Amino acid sequence: MHPEPRRRLDARSVEQALVFAFASGGQGETLDRLALRAELEPSSFAPDCFAKDLFVAEFVNLCTAFTIAGRRHQPHAPRLTRLLSHPPADLAVVEFRQRTLRELMQRPELRRALEDAYVKLRELFTLLESSDTGKHFDPVARRLEILRATARAIDGLAEAFAGAESGLARASLYAREVQRSAAYEHLRQLLDHEGHLATVRVDVTLAYDGHLRGLEIVRAEENASNRFYVSPLKRLLTRLRLFFRGYHLRQTEVLGRLINSVFDGVAPFLVDAIELWGALEFYLAALGFADLARSKKLDVCLPSLSAVHGGAEPPETPSELEGLFNPFLLHEEKPPKSCDLRIEASGFVIVTGPNSGGKTRLLQALGLCQLLAQNGFVVPAAAARLGFRRGLFVSIVDEVSVDQREGRLGSELLRIRRLFESLSMGATVILDELCSGTNPSEAEEIFRLVLELLAELKPQVFISTHFLHFAERLRDEAQVPGLSFLQVELDDQQCPTYHFVPGVASTSLARMTAERLGVTREALRSLVEAARGERAASSSAPRGDSPLPSPPKSAQARLGGELK
Numbered sequence: 001m002h003p004e005p006r007r008r009l010d011a012r013s014v015e016q017a018l019v020f021a022f023a024s025g026g027q028g029e030t031l032d033r034l035a036l037r038a039e040l041e042p043s044s045f046a047p048d049c050f051a052k053d054l055f056v057a058e059f060v061n062l063c064t065a066f067t068i069a070g071r072r073h074q075p076h077a078p079r080l081t082r083l084l085s086h087p088p089a090d091l092a093v094v095e096f097r098q099r100t101l102r103e104l105m106q107r108p109e110l111r112r113a114l115e116d117a118y119v120k121l122r123e124l125f126t127l128l129e130s131s132d133t134g135k136h137f138d139p140v141a142r143r144l145e146i147l148r149a150t151a152r153a154i155d156g157l158a159e160a161f162a163g164a165e166s167g168l169a170r171a172s173l174y175a176r177e178v179q180r181s182a183a184y185e186h187l188r189q190l191l192d193h194e195g196h197l198a199t200v201r202v203d204v205t206l207a208y209d210g211h212l213r214g215l216e217i218v219r220a221e222e223n224a225s226n227r228f229y230v231s232p233l234k235r236l237l238t239r240l241r242l243f244f245r246g247y248h249l250r251q252t253e254v255l256g257r258l259i260n261s262v263f264d265g266v267a268p269f270l271v272d273a274i275e276l277w278g279a280l281e282f283y284l285a286a287l288g289f290a291d292l293a294r295s296k297k298l299d300v301c302l303p304s305l306s307a308v309h310g311g312a313e314p315p316e317t318p319s320e321l322e323g324l325f326n327p328f329l330l331h332e333e334k335p336p337k338s339c340d341l342r343i344e345a346s347g348f349v350i351v352t353g354p355n356s357g358g359k360t361r362l363l364q365a366l367g368l369c370q371l372l373a374q375n376g377f378v379v380p381a382a383a384a385r386l387g388f389r390r391g392l393f394v395s396i397v398d399e400v401s402v403d404q405r406e407g408r409l410g411s412e413l414l415r416i417r418r419l420f421e422s423l424s425m426g427a428t429v430i431l432d433e434l435c436s437g438t439n440p441s442e443a444e445e446i447f448r449l450v451l452e453l454l455a456e457l458k459p460q461v462f463i464s465t466h467f468l469h470f471a472e473r474l475r476d477e478a479q480v481p482g483l484s485f486l487q488v489e490l491d492d493q494q495c496p497t498y499h500f501v502p503g504v505a506s507t508s509l510a511r512m513t514a515e516r517l518g519v520t521r522e523a524l525r526s527l528v529e530a531a532r533g534e535r536a537a538s539s540s541a542p543r544g545d546s547p548l549p550s551p552p553k554s555a556q557a558r559l560g561g562e563l564k
Contacts, residue, residue: 097376347482
């Protein structure tokens with residue numbers, strides 16, 4: 001996950017948790033909670049400025065599941081959400097992750113190896129988290145199974161990525177280093193002793209009908225080459241000596257102590273395996289998102305990211321997106337519409353169009369595309385060229401809470417203040433319906449103020465608005481540098497196509513939306529008349545018990561026929 005490998009977990013805490021889990025069983029997601037404390041790369045993004053409005057947690061839950069051998073796996077949502085909400089500030093880290101993902105996408109055999117390694121590590125840590133207090137569960141057998149799972153995981157990793165050229169090769173290097181350790185050699189010998197105590201050669205006698213008639217042991221050889229081997233005579237003498245000294249040790253107690261000591265030796269290596277498990281899950285989540293998009297006939301890509309040398313200034317390269325789509329629409333019955341955009345590196349894009357035309361969905365897609373790109377993740381576009389930004393501010397969700405003190409205007413002004421408090425040079429800003437909480441004249445004044453001051457920070461800004469006449473004036477005046485306009489494209493029937501083209505929308509299609517939702521004079525008049533008719537009928541009805549209404553004549557005839 002990082003060009004410079006180093007441990008990002010508290011090794012002592014994790015090792016203690018591993019030893020405790022091995023000895024007595026986990027207490028439910030103990031290792032996952034420890035993994036959430038891993039140190040993250042320095043980031044210039046503040047999660048509270050975008051994570052809620054971009055629904056990052058929902059994206060993880062809905063779009064990152066992956067399938068291995070027909071079984072669906074869901075990544076650990078809190079861990080992946082935390083990682084995606086802190087994109088690295090160093091472009092080299094992002095490019096390192098991209099190289100790994102690109103190799104996985106280009107070489108299917110490496111993806112299969114990645115999936116196999118993930119399954120084996122998941123099996124190991126699931127066994128560690130499981131309890132050994134079951135009614136019919138043998139704790140020694142459980143611990144032996146954990147040791148076998150450890151050996152399968154390490155041996156599988158050692159060969160999995162031997163031919164990889166990206167960061168994947170580190171996983172095999174790590175596993176080979178573990179294999180060379182004395183602790184792992186003890187693990188091998190213990191498993192060999194437990195699984196290969198002796199070799200027995202037998203002669204079998206069969207009758208004419210194929211049934212077994214006789215069995216004779218020809219030779220039995222114990223596995224004397226194993227370091228844990230003890231001869232029968234020595235075992236007997238040891239038991240007699242302990243017996244005469246008054247000690248009564250069960251064989252399982254001795255074996256349990258031996259197993260625990262072996263695990264204590266390999267536990268420090270498993271600290272790194274937990275980090276590796278999380279890294280494998282990150283890449284599998286990206287591949288799972290790509291699979292989901294392709295199932296809807298859409299493409300994803302690894303974008304090219306550009307930045308001014310040293311990152312001191314905002315990037316100057318325009319953003320170009322081909323086939324951009326909103327990931328949240330992948331679960332709809334119909335696949336989402338994609339669009340192509342070219343956006344200047346710094347400046348303002350004003351988005352206009354009718355309600356339900358796709359403006360908010362476009363803003364979500366743009367924000368997620370930038371966020372995922374700067375994590376080294378695949379992005380929801382067939383091709384993408386983006387600037388490496390130094391921050392992200394997104395305000396799309398406009399919630400009303402019971403303890404809210406300010407009205408809509410006050411809430412809008414607080415949103416604007418928070419924007420300037422958190423903004424840095426060269427960030428991306430996404431604002432949905434700026435200044436919609438006040439009258440148009442006051443809104444225009446605040447709108448102009450925001451544009452004027454934001455320009456000094458050289459951000460890339462996307463703003464949606466329903467103030468169409470104001471947007472037209474901004475376009476005609478041409479006083480704001482770097483200002484461009486996008487509108488929802490309409491077809492011949494004035495219906496949104498969910499594509500976006502240059503320009504300012506001429507109408508919000510409010511009348512068509514009202515007709516579609518049944519909010520017309522005729523529709524509302526009929527509801528009013530129906531309500532008045534019900535009131536008149538209730539006022540003219542006699543007091544007391546109201547008789548049941550008589551059924552229609554056809555129903556009376558049918559009922560009479562049935563009674564006859």
